[in-house]
Amino acid sequence: MAASSASSSAADPAAALDALVAAKGPLASSAAAQRDDAIERFEANLEQARAEIQEANAAECARAEADGLSAPLLRRLRLDGRHYDGMLASLRALRALPDPIGGVFDESEQPSGITTARMRVPLGVICFIYESRPAVTADGAALCVKSGNAAILRGGKEALQSNLLIAAQMDRALKEAGLPAAVAMLPTADRAPLDAILADPRIDMVIPRGGPGLVRKVKETARCMVLAHLDGNCHVYVAASADLAMARRIAVNAKIGNPSTCNAAESLLVHEDAAAALLPPLAAELAAKGVVLRGCEATRALLGDAAEAAAEEDWGREYLDLVLSCKIVPDTAAAIAWINRYGSHHTDCIVSGDAAEQQRFCREVDSSSVLVNTSTRFADGYEYGLGAETGISTGKFHARGPVGLEGLTTAKWVVRSAGAVRE
Template sequence: MTALETQGLAAKRAARVLAVAGAAEKNAALEAIAQALCLHQDAILAENQKDLDAARAGGMKQSLLDRLALSPQRIAGIVEGVRQVAALPDPVGEVTRMTRRPNGLIIGKRRVPLGVIGIIYEARPNVTVDAAALCLKSGNAVILRGGKEAFRSNQAFVSVMRSALETAGLPGDCVALVEDTSRKSANELMGLTGYLDVLIPRGGAGLIRAVVQNAKVPVIETGVGVCHVYVDAEADLDMGADIIYNAKTSRPSVCNAAECLLVHEAVAEAFLPKAKALLDEKHVELRGCPRTAEILGPCVVPAAAEDWDTEYGDYILAVRVVKDADEAIAFINDHGSGHSEAIVTANYFTAQKFLDEVDAAAVYVNASTRFTDGFEFGLGAEIGISTQKMHARGPMGLEELTSSKYIVYGTGQIRT
């Protein structure tokens, strides 16, 4: 057996134990993890610093370094996420349907864990803990395969969590980390059909595309974030400027950051200078349509065709002036990635039209796209944000990590 097959077998055995663990056992394990993360914070930060030093030496850009970096505040947020997951209702065992047939059979549908979940992700060490916590609470074992940039951080997190699990009386193999960060291990994980029940990629477009195209294991596709903010003719322009500033600059490297600003032609001359004044604080590069350039001048880089479909993950924003809400909606449905889209308007009917017609996992009225997040949605954390339409869509929490089984009660019925 390969090292990954050995991990897969151990995870499968651990998943059987975890599947029948009660909510109290799983919550106790999650609290043990939370306490252990606090206790070992300094050691985790020391390993993260090694990852950061290596990434800087390798020329990683600042927006990606921000994804990689941990701090006492970020670890506190991770710990709070673990505790939020523990506080959520346990979905396992929930009966979602129960009916009696004419022949007397009682047929129900009950939530059950998926089994063993594999996750392939990039330089986001917080995903290591978020994913483990959600998988544990939903009764699933997890095999984590992070990127080489965050390997030391991930290794420190997983070591702490495995020890905490064993202290709490659950198998440490409920959480495993793939030690090999080469492409070979990713390819092997994609084909681990005898051990994995589902594979979830979380990262950039290239990673997601590679997993979807090459995996033999069933895949839940998480999405690229080409997100838009549309400022309508009846928008509060100050609100709109604040929203685009937050959606673009609070963390430009994440998938719920805005990549494109659409502005109604009736307010473009008043709004664009107002928005630019805020965006200039973060030195955001604007790539705009001809009308945007007319209003703002030579600071605007002429937008190329590919700019309307690009997830920059950086301080770059595409800007386009549109004639009305219909054009904005059509543009979003043509160029968006189905992740998160926002409208700023005081018109109720325009807002409802936007909600009805925009095809995305999360659609906002008068709020930043940056809220598309498991923690912000009250899920504790999320395993990823799905832009597909089968089984799971949007931030994937506990319910999305369960399947179902039919349970049938009879009194001796036989089929004739």
């Protein structure tokens, strides 16, 4: 195994970065067909190496289980037939997307006679850091190759052998396609090489994929742009003007659709004029589905023991579970202020029948996605039509919200003329 993965393993992170930096130019200039060819060969190589990779993964799963890895991490570590097929299907879908680089936009002739335009180009070198899931190795590598970026990958230590084998297939594919070695995998035994990478100015962006612990650590350490969200404390606000049947449907879907995802609702805000009609039947429906409500005083006055008392820390929490906090507010301004105070700038929804109120909510709620009469569950790159999801960013800069391939690019100015000089 060591032999087949040697070339894509970055035992010396500094040397690995030198090679990735050298790969930047040829990658940035490469034709889309060549990068797509590399991804197609990657798929073929993964198909060919399927038995070897799944065997390594099965051994790692057995070892991790014996070592007492938690059930959710163990689930993510597993690369069985269905997951393997899913990994390959993602690569095919990515390959089919249009080339994200080289495109020129905003072309404009200026009064001086020069022509200004903007060109999409790769960022340079991107570092993916993730926990046990080995499919991210394939996904991260292919996202970077598709977008003309070099990639340095660091997965969880329990998946190291599967990761190295997967990365080796990309390494081979790049060679076969005539592209430079643009993907390197960090050995994960110790933390020091990762810290060195995060402090290296040659890294253009870090994308941590994992729990809040990982994301927080990366955000604290990295000197460059970090594309990430720390957590998703998503709100559903039901205005007085709301269609209450719609509000109930959205609140239930947003909470129970998939409680463990970052776009699940964690908090319900209800205008005081809608509370008496909405909350008792909604609370009953949620309770029937196993959801625990934690309410403010006004909520409890209305629902009695059907809601537990919320503590101050409930308002900022991402439960990722069948728990929902509930606060009754006097007006939409209070709802907006509440969300901006306790929310996580991820995804927040208003259920409202009033256009001016919807507009105000959209403009003033400081979140990456603002949804009108739509379940928070839709906040997702695929649902937004991006074709791929690199991550969800709650920062205000570069890429905000669900991020597709464009988030792995930047735009430079390209100016042309026939020898113009400025007087």
